[in-house]
Amino acid sequence: MIEPIFLLEAAVNGILLSGVLALLALGLNLIFGVVDIVWIAYVDLVMVCMYLVYFLVMVYGWPLWLAGLGSLALGALLGLGVHLLIITPILGSAPVNQLLATGGLLFFLQSFATFLWTTDHKTVRLALPILEVGGMFLSFVRLIAFVISLLAMLGLWVFLRRTYIGTAIRAVSQDREAMALMGANPQYVYLVTSAIGGAMAGLAGALLVIQYSVHPFFGAAFGPLTFMICVLGGLGNMVGAFVAAVVMSEIISIGGVVISTEMGYVIAFVVFIVMMFVRPGGLLVRRG
Amino acid sequence: MLELRGVTAGYGHFTALWDVTLRVEAGEAVAVVGPNGSGKTTLMRVISGLVAARAGDLVFEGDSLGGRKAHEVVRRGIAHVPEGRRVFPRLTVADNLRMGAFQPRARAAFAESLARVYDLFPVLRERERQPAGSLSGGEQQMLALGRALMSRPKLILLDEPSMGLAPVMVLRLFDLLRRVRAEGYTILVVEQNVRQVLRLVDRAYLLEVGRIRMEGRAAELSEQAFVRKAYVGL
Numbered sequence: 001m002i003e004p005i006f007l008l009e010a011a012v013n014g015i016l017l018s019g020v021l022a023l024l025a026l027g028l029n030l031i032f033g034v035v036d037i038v039w040i041a042y043v044d045l046v047m048v049c050m051y052l053v054y055f056l057v058m059v060y061g062w063p064l065w066l067a068g069l070g071s072l073a074l075g076a077l078l079g080l081g082v083h084l085l086i087i088t089p090i091l092g093s094a095p096v097n098q099l100l101a102t103g104g105l106l107f108f109l110q111s112f113a114t115f116l117w118t119t120d121h122k123t124v125r126l127a128l129p130i131l132e133v134g135g136m137f138l139s140f141v142r143l144i145a146f147v148i149s150l151l152a153m154l155g156l157w158v159f160l161r162r163t164y165i166g167t168a169i170r171a172v173s174q175d176r177e178a179m180a181l182m183g184a185n186p187q188y189v190y191l192v193t194s195a196i197g198g199a200m201a202g203l204a205g206a207l208l209v210i211q212y213s214v215h216p217f218f219g220a221a222f223g224p225l226t227f228m229i230c231v232l233g234g235l236g237n238m239v240g241a242f243v244a245a246v247v248m249s250e251i252i253s254i255g256g257v258v259i260s261t262e263m264g265y266v267i268a269f270v271v272f273i274v275m276m277f278v279r280p281g282g283l284l285v286r287r288g
Numbered sequence: 289m290l291e292l293r294g295v296t297a298g299y300g301h302f303t304a305l306w307d308v309t310l311r312v313e314a315g316e317a318v319a320v321v322g323p324n325g326s327g328k329t330t331l332m333r334v335i336s337g338l339v340a341a342r343a344g345d346l347v348f349e350g351d352s353l354g355g356r357k358a359h360e361v362v363r364r365g366i367a368h369v370p371e372g373r374r375v376f377p378r379l380t381v382a383d384n385l386r387m388g389a390f391q392p393r394a395r396a397a398f399a400e401s402l403a404r405v406y407d408l409f410p411v412l413r414e415r416e417r418q419p420a421g422s423l424s425g426g427e428q429q430m431l432a433l434g435r436a437l438m439s440r441p442k443l444i445l446l447d448e449p450s451m452g453l454a455p456v457m458v459l460r461l462f463d464l465l466r467r468v469r470a471e472g473y474t475i476l477v478v479e480q481n482v483r484q485v486l487r488l489v490d491r492a493y494l495l496e497v498g499r500i501r502m503e504g505r506a507a508e509l510s511e512q513a514f515v516r517k518a519y520v521g522l
Contacts, residue, residue, distance in 0.1 A: 164386070164395070171376045171387050178374040181336060183362035183391030183439060 006257055009136040014253030015246065016142040019149030020207050022245035024222070025229040026153060026238055027200030031079075033173035033236035034193040037087055037098045041106035042201060043226055044219035045078050048109060049205030054122050054214055064126070068206035072199050079198015083191055106219060113216035121213040145207040152203055153242070156196070169193055173236060228272045234282020244283055248272075289314040289474055290335070290366075290443055295344035297334045304330035306498045307344070312443065317475040319485045319506070322495035328478040329371050331495065332447045335476070336368035337361040348443070363391050367441035371448050373432040377421030381412055384420050384431055388438030397440055405434040408467060426457035430464065437468070444468070446477040450484065462488055 028042045039045075049071040056067035082105065090101050128140045160166040172179045172189050180186055212218070229248055233240030248268050255264030275283070290312040298304045304327040312318045322328055333339040335346060337358040346353040348364055362368075375384050385405060389398045406413040409430040415423060420431055429449055436444055449465065450458045462484045469475060469488070479485035486492060486506045494502035502509075 164390070167379065167383050167386060168390060171379055171383075174376045174378055175374055177338065177358075178370065178376065179387065179390075180338070180358040181362060181368050181370065181374075182387050182435070183359050183394070184387075185357075185359045 002258060005135050007254065009138070010254045010257035011250060012136060012138060013142070014250040016138070016146040017253060018246040018249035019146035020204055020211075021225065021229055021249055022242045023149040023152055023200055023204045023207070024226045025233065025241040025245050026156065027197045027204070028226060029230050029233070029236055029238060029241045030156075030169075030200075031193055031197040032230070033238075034169055034176075035083070035087060035091075035190050036176075037091075038102065038227075038235075039082065039197075040099060040102040040223075041082075041109055041219070042197075043223040044106050044109040045075065045082070045198065045201045046205040046208065046222070047113060047214060047216070047218040048078065049075050049202045050209040050214040050218065051113065051117060051122070053206050053209045054124055057124050058122075064124075064206075064210070068203070071206040072202040075202020075205065076195045076199040079194040079196070079201070080191060082198070083194035087190070087194070088187070106223075110216050110219065117216070119216055121215045123213040124209050126210055139211075141210050145211060148203070148207060152200065156200070159196075165189070165192055225268075228269070232272055232275060232283055234284060237282055237284060240282050240284040247283070289316075289349060290476070291347045292335070293345045293347070295334060295341045295346060297330055297339055297341045299330075299339070303342075304498050305334065308495075308498075308500055309344075310493055310500060310503075312474060312476050314442075314474055315472065316491065317469050317477070317489040319489040319492040320476070320478045320495050321480070321482050321485060321492060324480070325497075326495045327498040328495055329447055330498075332368060332370075332445050332476075332478055335361075335445055336366060338368075359391075362439055362441075363393065365440070365442035366445065367436035367439045367443070368445040369432045369436045369447060369449065371451065373425075373428045375420040375423075375428050375431050375435065378419055380417055381420055381423070381431055382416045384435050385412070385438050388435035389440075391439065394439045398438075401438045401440060404471075405437050408437070408464070408471075409434050424457075425453050426461065429453065429461060433464070433468065437473075441473065443474045443476065446475060446479075448478060448480065450479065450481045458484065 024043065024046065028039060032038050052074050053067045053071045056062040056070055057064055062070070086101055086105055090098050126141060131138045131140050131143065160170055168179060168184050168189055169192065172184070172186070176186060179189070225248065229244045230241055232248065233242070233244035251268045251271055252264040255267040292308055292310050295308045296303060296306055308331065320328055320331060330339060334341050335353070337353065337356050337360065341354065348366065351364070353361060353364070376387065379387070385402060389395050389401060394401065411427055412431060412434055415427065420428065423431060433449070450461055453461060458481065465475070465488055477485060477489065486509065489506050491504065492506050492509060493500050
């Protein structure tokens with residue numbers, strides 16, 4: 001029998017993990033909700049941003065927070081670039097072609113990273129303490145990543161609710177043609193959305209590189225999990241993505257302690273498959 | 289104010305409008321009536337830039353609208369209230385109206401436009417904080433109309449405003465449209481409710497299988513003649 005304190009520690013760690021995962025899922029969901037195309041290569045953009053932070057900090061000696069801002073900016077630029085170069089030409093294409101195009105970008109980025117930086121795992125070493133809270137051991141880095149993720153999501157929420165363009169982004173995700181009739185240039189709304197989604201990938205990259213080492217196939221490790229969370233939460237549903245991120249990371253974290261790390265993932269994927277039969281529309285199916 | 293000259297348009301290999309010529313003068317209300325599938329909605333979509341004309345020209349206040357996208361057409365002063373209302377269901381009533389004033393010129397006059405819309409449709413003020421999807425059909429039609437007015441249009445295109453409304457609501461809606469008219473807006477309306485719409489407008493066109501079949505002043509056109517032509521085909 002496992003001691004309750006370990007389960008509690010696993011549960012808290014699960015919550016901490018869910019922050020960055022939710023951030024990734026929200027970024028992907030935001031873009032999908034507005035542009036109606038799934039960026040298969042989304043987490044590979046995160047991988048590129050992780051390399052940037054690694055080189056800025058470990059090679060050029062930048063402070064981490066500045067490198068993080070650089071990562072945010074690179075993410076936004078990559079988002080704009082992906083929309084202009086890859087998405088714009090295929091906006092009206094069949095969905096399968098859109099999947100192939102963004103999937104092609106995934107292989108391009110993986111090969112490109114392998115070519116430039118080899119398959120070595122690269123790690124940003126941080127001398128940050130392990131916290132002991134009530135007998136539980138928690139990683140300080142994870143706590144910081146969680147808090148920043150929450151703040152970023154809160155910022156996104158305020159942006160989408162309070163600003164003109166943010167409201168327009170929500171409106172486009174509900175009826176893009178009607179929003180064109182309001183005088184909004186769809187391409188402009190898409191570009192703003194892609195830049196924000198990209199910036200979220202950049203931020204997630206900075207928060208991930210301080211917890212995990214980066215390698216060209218990082219996207220393959222986190223990509224499927226991110227898509228699962230999006231689908232489980234209901235594609236395009238922001239609140240659902242957040243709830244799904246918490247559920248999945250709890251399963252992974254608690255399952256990892258109770259059985260083994262690998263089994264934690266196995267259980268998470270099994271739960272996902274079962275849920276797809278039980279609630280194919282996502283955990284929180286939208287009313288109306 | 290608006291003139292269509294020999295406009296032909298359609299989707300893919302299908303042609304929905306053939307050589308359509310019509311005119312709307314400033315301050316006028318004009319109706320286009322016709323049975324289902326006669327091309328009325330396509331006509332509206334060509335004017336607002338959602339569908340490109342294949343041939344012919346559209347002129348609005350002396351400038352050609354040919355090749356302009358929907359978001360540019362709104363900026364010229366044409367607001368399109370689409371078929372089925374198309375309000376943003378999960379935005380509040382207030383946010384829907386804000387979106388109506390998206391373009392810079394309209395945004396500058398936001399407060400004034402909003403006061404005007406709330407005067408015309410007081411129910412929208414009461415429902416300000418509610419999601420648009422929770423409104424009744426009639427209220428949604430008012431919201432769609434109010435949202436269009438927020439763009440400070442000169443010409444309003446109305447596509448089947450009475451569609452899907454309860455009979456009592458249809459009468460109220462036409463009363464409201466008369467009030468909108470009285471405010472000095474120019475209106476081009478597409479309707480299946482011939483009886484009601486002929487009482488609202490100055491002139492009307494009959495559209496049939498994508499072609500204009502009849503045209504005349506509403507007062508001179510007997511409803512019967514139109515209805516016979518449109519629905520019985522005599």
